[in-house]
Amino acid sequence: MLFTNPDFSAYMEQLAGSSQGGHIATRQYAPGAMLLRQGENIHHVYIIREGITKCYMREENGKDFIFEFLGQGEVTGELEVIRKAACLCTIEAITPVSAWAIPRDLFSSWLYKDATLNRLVMEELATRLAQTCIRASYQQIYPLEYGLLRFLVLIDQQQLHLSKKDIAGYLAISVRSFNRTVKQLREKKVLATEGLQLHLSEQQLEALLRRFDD
Amino acid sequence: MLFTNPDFSAYMEQLAGSSQGGHIATRQYAPGAMLLRQGENIHHVYIIREGITKCYMREENGKDFIFEFLGQGEVTGELEVIRKAACLCTIEAITPVSAWAIPRDLFSSWLYKDATLNRLVMEELATRLAQTCIRASYQQIYPLEYGLLRFLVLIDQQQLHLSKKDIAGYLAISVRSFNRTVKQLREKKVLATEGLQLHLSEQQLEALLRRFDD
DNA sequence: CGAAACGTTGATCGTCATCAATGACGGTGG
DNA sequence: CCACCGTCATTGATGACGATCAACGTTTCG
Helix, strand or coil: CEECCHHHHHHHHHHHHCHHHHHCEEEEECCCCEEECCCCCCCEEEEEEECCEEEEEECCCCCEEEEEEECCCCEECHHHHHHCCCCCCEEEECCCEEEEEEEHHHHHHHHCCCHHHHHHHHHHHHHHHHHHHHHHHHHHHCCHHHHHHHHHHHHHHHCCCCCHHHHHHHHCCCHHHHHHHHHHHHHCCCECCCCCCECCCHHHHHHHHHHHHC | CEECCHHHHHHHHHHHHCHHHHHCEEEEECCCCEEECCCCCCCEEEEEEECCEEEEEECCCCCEEEEEEECCCCEECHHHHHHCCCCCCEEEECCCEEEEEEEHHHHHHHHCCCHHHHHHHHHHHHHHHHHHHHHHHHHHHCCHHHHHHHHHHHHHHHCCCCCHHHHHHHHCCCHHHHHHHHHHHHHCCCECCCCCCECCCHHHHHHHHHHHHC
């Protein structure tokens, strides 16, 4: 979902103000602008300073699958540097974004020299891998309605505003299908008739989710 | 799919023979035995020396989802040490397995002191994250038949023998559904009438996969 | 004792019904 | 023009039930 990493963010503030700061640029992106493009080689690693991006992969049939939304303190491009590979997904701003940019080779050398950076990246990778596994599992195993519900809970908690297109992309469905499923949830009185607010208490929600377990 | 990591394996051989070797035990597991159990706390990090394990998560409804098969040189339990969290998935031997065991705290301290180990783990996490993303995407977006085909190609290439139950678990379906889909592929002359061998040339296969792109 | 007969078990598949999810087309309303 | 939704048809995927068959061990009878 929306990942953030305050520790990483704080460390970058510190780095940018240090003697190394000269190597770190700050760049601005308008919504829709891309920080990285799937399949291309990267030149910089970016750490989000402000704003939200989406991280998605486009399949050969043109359908997009959004892995996560990245907010403050999230790093991107690190996978590619570590693996010395082309860009896995596209990173696109969905709000105005400002990001620190570290040249590829510099990041690569810091990564194994700067103990703090090393640990931050290691923990970040571990967290993402765990989250990705958890989601891949339940999205495979439970029906769409279940996945949508869980997602709406998160949106609610984080007070996040996302376009329908992006929500649909996260669930790997079309906007049409998304609308349909929302309507079904409204008919079941799970969602408010307007907007995407949940209409349930904590317990009701848990009971509802558990009902998918047969 | 079946991951292996020869570099990690080689490094473990070396470590086990060094002055640190005393801390590293070797354990044996029969097929069906578990190295780690989902939800439990871990006490050791394991590196597979020989044999194959499956790494899977069980959802509340009792269905299993297999993430990957781990072979020689693959590490497990590292995520939990890095994140200081309970076990994400169960790791179960599917052939006789022998594994190096490193006590949790020891691994934890080596991880940020031993540069080689650090790099091996970092690269391993990066690779797994990338692979997991790639798979999550296409398994979400394409129909079952597509996923099965891609999986059979890999089995073929790696000369791997897996039980039907495990193949089904990887695809997140029941054995019944697996059998059904196999039958459909046989009727389309894509698979041999016996076994799971592909019956196509490289080009035919590519053409077939591309046909899913509309 | 040994061979035929029997019963149990698990794997597979035909069939049917059902649910989940999508695609297409057209209408409505801002 | 675009976002949204009603409707209908269709595809994708599953679950339930029952028949079949092979494997295996045990019993029974000559």
